[in-house]
Amino acid sequence: MVMSIGAVILAAGEGKRLKLDAPKPLAPCLDKKLVDFPLREIQKFFSRNKLQGFRTAVVGHQRELVTAYIANRYADVKFAIQAQQLGTADALRSYFNSSAETHKFDFTLVICADTPVVSELELTEMLKLLVEEKCDAVAATFFEANPSGYGRIIRGKTGFHIVEEKDASDDQRKINEVNSGLYLLKTAYVLEHLKNVDSNNKSGEFYLTDIFKDDLNVKALTFPVGDIFLGVNNLEQLERVEKILRLKKIKELRDHGVRFIDSTHTYIDDEVEVGAGTIIYPNTFLSGKTKIGKNVLIEMGSQIKDSFIADNAQVLTYSILDGARLHIGAQVGPLARLRPGADIGEGAKIGNFVEIKKSVLGKGAKVSHLSYVGDAFIGEETNIGCGFITCNYDGANKNVTKIGKNCFIGSDSQTVAPVEIGDNCFVASSTTITKDMPDGAFAISRTPQVTKEGMAHRFIKKKQ
Structure with missing residues (x-):
């Protein structure tokens, strides 16, 4: 049986800290733009695993520019508009609201446009775990020596939950297993739980991470190298991912x-x-x-x-x-x-x-x-x-x-x-x-040579 996946690229960000005259998804990276990398790797992921589905970019800030760039290079990519940047769960709601077709896929992949190092290999590992373990959702995680700014992974007996930095206690901030922002979810599962996500947190945003619960059939797949998931928020990080x-x-x-x-x-x-x-x-x-x-x-x-x-x-x-x-x-x-x-x-x-x-x-x-x-x-x-x-x-x-x-x-x-x-x-x-x-x-077309013997002294200038 052929599996189907709706792949969602979160491409609504502004990227103020990059200080570029372009929205974040169109920041240059090597000879491409940031958004080119997840778009390409998703297509390779589909081909490698013989999957059916389509890619959708959720756009917001300067969406006309982002949409025009993607549409000119990837004719099959669809678009959803996130009118206000109210968090990742709000972005995924915008995706599901964009078309009834989005509800019909077996799985939903969520990837950020600013993570150019993520490859088809990581996506394939997540799919393998999801299918073999019959999970409802998988989140990619890694260990970070300095986890400041990342959501922390709090493991339970069955599943796990994610606490964002701003909402974490002092003890939770000591945890160094962190969230990558890359998710593979059963579509029925995410639709069921997405409607219950609220903005009752210190950022006032709708966090997609709230769909992961300790008592649910969800898994955290830990990868050994965190650089794979490095997001680009400033020029130092951009230089770093290009080097990687x-x-x-x-x-x-x-x-x-x-x-x-x-x-x-x-x-x-x-x-x-x-x-x-x-x-x-x-x-x-x-x-x-x-x-x-x-x-x-x-x-x-x-x-x-x-x-x-x-x-x-x-x-x-x-x-x-x-x-x-x-x-x-x-x-x-x-x-x-x-x-x-x-x-x-x-x-x-x-x-x-x-x-x-x-x-x-x-x-x-x-x-x-x-x-x-x-x-x-x-x-x-x-x-x-x-x-x-x-x-x-x-x-x-x-x-x-x-x-x-x-x-x-x-x-x-x-x-x-x-x-x-x-x-x-x-x-x-x-x-x-x-x-x-x-x-x-x-x-031959050059002028014939004329030689005047003894005449050179008339043209040679002597230094005074």
């Missing part, structure tokens, strides 16, 4: 054969893929949907975003790649920049102080020094000399340069696009190409 996520990613890659020279100064976002045998030097940033093959060399200071790098390629020191493709054995850098649309062929070489934009370089092509190539096609084994420029912009439109196979383009040359150079052509140094060249052609 990066270290988690680095461990995953290392376990699969990626070598790090200094992982403490390496920054990799969680969707990046890296193949075994690749070596990554410190102060590198790998972000977005970057995919790196096997036995690749990524040297110090490189920044790679949304790029594909095939096996045995090399990205040398302080090179920047954004939306680029490197084929097998290609080499880039040092100090090169590949902009979106740069496609570097097998064994091709891009050298120092070279910028490539929206251009395709064939197998074995070389642009080794101080050049700009934009909106161009360069054929196999063509060699581009130092100081080459494709003049691709006429003030209104970008135009294309095409250079064929096995060409030699001399230093300090330019092509004024649109223009096409055939295969096996030779362009002399300091030449400006404004007209098409057929296969096998030679072109």
Whole structure:
């Protein structure tokens, strides 16, 4: 029998302490927003456990922004509005009031939008306990050496209850098993008990924690590491969760054969893929949907975003790649920049102080020094000399340069696009190409040299 779950993401918070010009769910985290992480992990949780259901974000503060962001990226996510932030139980009531469908699921998952480290694994453990023990509700807990600010777990003979910090006695505050804010509940159970939750507490809020009772069939599942459940309320916590996520990613890659020279100064976002045998030097940033093959060399200071790098390629020191493709054995850098649309062929070489934009370089092509190539096609084994420029912009439109196979383009040359150079052509140094060249052609356009013997003294200035 297929189980069904309604997953609720609590995304109504303002996040004043973050001091950002955005609602808390849209606070940046790695190359995403905080809310992206629970949305993604819930979907993975559904897939792993073959669950049916849907995700609902409960929105409140600046809900138009939050709704627009989520809707543009997750077409299947539904929304419920919490008009006033009156506590977690009030948020869940808003969810159940949003649609009659929410009452029909076997289970209800409640997760905070500001807990980006929680993964499908923790959710799966909670589901396993709920099903195997036939519980009505499970709360994730952990032990915290300094539990200030957390709700305390008070265990009874059968179940447990949770006392919030403000309402706890001095003895209860000494307890260091704390509430994570992550819950998996039988829907029938939560509907039955939610209606009885009141705001008779020091905060005047409706606490979802009040549905847990000592004499009820509820379980506290204790996890060994509290960092999993770290919520983001300020910039220090945001930095901390980003570090945790990066270290988690680095461990995953290392376990699969990626070598790090200094992982403490390496920054990799969680969707990046890296193949075994690749070596990554410190102060590198790998972000977005970057995919790196096997036995690749990524040297110090490189920044790679949304790029594909095939096996045995090399990205040398302080090179920047954004939306680029490197084929097998290609080499880039040092100090090169590949902009979106740069496609570097097998064994091709891009050298120092070279910028490539929206251009395709064939197998074995070389642009080794101080050049700009934009909106161009360069054929196999063509060699581009130092100081080459494709003049691709006429003030209104970008135009294309095409250079064929096995060409030699001399230093300090330019092509004024649109223009096409055939295969096996030779362009002399300091030449400006404004007209098409057929296969096998030679072109030279520089002014003839004039030498005046004995005239140098007229131009050389002596220091006074």
